[in-house]
Amino acid sequence: MNPKEIKLTARHKEKLLRNIWLLHDGKWFLRSVKESGFDTATKLNLALIKSIARMKMKQLLTETNFGEVRNVKDLQAVMEVAALLYFPKEHKYEFRVVDSNTFVGHMLECYVHKMVSEAGTTAIHQCAAKLRFDSWCRAMGLDGQVTNEKNTSDCNGTCEIIFRIKW
Amino acid sequence: MNTLKKNELKEILIKNWMTHDAMWFYNCLQECGIEKTNKINKAAVRAMGMIEIKRIQEALGIYKVETFEDFKLLSDATWGIVKGKFMKFSYCYPAKNVLRGDFESCFAYEGMKQLGAIEQYQCGIFERIYGWFEGMGIRYRVSPQVEGCMMHTDGKCFREITFTFDE
Numbered sequence: 001m002n003p004k005e006i007k008l009t010a011r012h013k014e015k016l017l018r019n020i021w022l023l024h025d026g027k028w029f030l031r032s033v034k035e036s037g038f039d040t041a042t043k044l045n046l047a048l049i050k051s052i053a054r055m056k057m058k059q060l061l062t063e064t065n066f067g068e069v070r071n072v073k074d075l076q077a078v079m080e081v082a083a084l085l086y087f088p089k090e091h092k093y094e095f096r097v098v099d100s101n102t103f104v105g106h107m108l109e110c111y112v113h114k115m116v117s118e119a120g121t122t123a124i125h126q127c128a129a130k131l132r133f134d135s136w137c138r139a140m141g142l143d144g145q146v147t148n149e150k151n152t153s154d155c156n157g158t159c160e161i162i163f164r165i166k167w
Numbered sequence: 168m169n170t171l172k173k174n175e176l177k178e179i180l181i182k183n184w185m186t187h188d189a190m191w192f193y194n195c196l197q198e199c200g201i202e203k204t205n206k207i208n209k210a211a212v213r214a215m216g217m218i219e220i221k222r223i224q225e226a227l228g229i230y231k232v233e234t235f236e237d238f239k240l241l242s243d244a245t246w247g248i249v250k251g252k253f254m255k256f257s258y259c260y261p262a263k264n265v266l267r268g269d270f271e272s273c274f275a276y277e278g279m280k281q282l283g284a285i286e287q288y289q290c291g292i293f294e295r296i297y298g299w300f301e302g303m304g305i306r307y308r309v310s311p312q313v314e315g316c317m318m319h320t321d322g323k324c325f326r327e328i329t330f331t332f333d334e
Contacts, residue, residue, distance in 0.1 A: 008244075008248065010173040010177075016223065017181065020184075020215070020249070021184040023218055024187075024212070024215040024219075025191070027211040027215045030211075032207055040199070043198065044198055060179075085179070
């Protein structure tokens with residue numbers, strides 16, 4: 001096939017960008033492990049996620065002109081857009097509104113867990129999900145609590161992340 | 168809520184990716200110091216670049232880069248995928264086997280100035296591009312040879328890269 005005839009679709013370009021971004025993140029982590037050890041690399045990764053997650057959510061709210069997140073329906077709407085934008089496509093999840101103050105993200109197949117399993121480091125890896133969603137809530141100006149009872153070592157790639165929000 | 172157009176989505180993805188990279192650098196700098204951070208950054212981005220270009224080659228169906236024409240085709244297509252509007256540079260092919268890139272401004276230079284690390288910062292931008300060349304399996308020479316940040320030391324930044332196709 002003549003490559004001049006090949007044009008990538010916007011969807012294909014988006015997929016490439018997402019995958020290469022994840023690859024870059026992974027390379028930072030691996031090189032940090034090599035140079036500074038697993039504990040330092042984990043510390044760096046968690047600090048990074050905490051700050052970058054807040055920034056990403058603020059940017060999403062600005063770019064979409066969302067305005068204030070005032071109730072659980074708003075929260076669901078933001079989470080659905082954020083997940084589409086920021087979760088890897090390989091992540092399988094469901095969102096559920098339990099009541100006016102409770103929202104649940106059910107992770108069915110976690111991409112991070114899959115990658116960590118392949119690397120053989122589930123026993124020592126620290127899941128950053130709670131940290132990420134805490135930061136998202138702060139960026140949305142929400143008062144509440146995010147809980148996730150599992151960590152990478154005992155989640156087997158699935159978990160429930162519970163948002164309890166005071167409106 | 169506004170919906171994102173495809174081009175807006177691309178810009179958000181690239182901006183977030185570069186911010187994510189900068190946050191890795193920042194956190195690493197705080198934890199490990201500039202010398203180790205430079206080493207990790209350059210190794211991570213070069214390793215990423217080598218795999219990145221292979222993924223793009225596969226997506227485009229340009230499996231081998233055997234001539235300068237092949238190279239130009241792949242190079243142009245790659246920039247079409249990974250270049251954000253905030254990346255203010257231009258490139259051209261002033262002669263056969265020659266690629267020249269000129270930076271009007273540089274987001275890495277601006278970022279490093281903000282971090283107070285510009286004096287010791289070693290450019291990671293071109294490491295990514297050299298990673299592409301290594302991933303393509305092509306030989307090249309770079310002029311000028313720069314250790315630190317040329318935008319900082321010279322007030323401008325460029326590279327001329329000469330390949331050895333058909334020599």
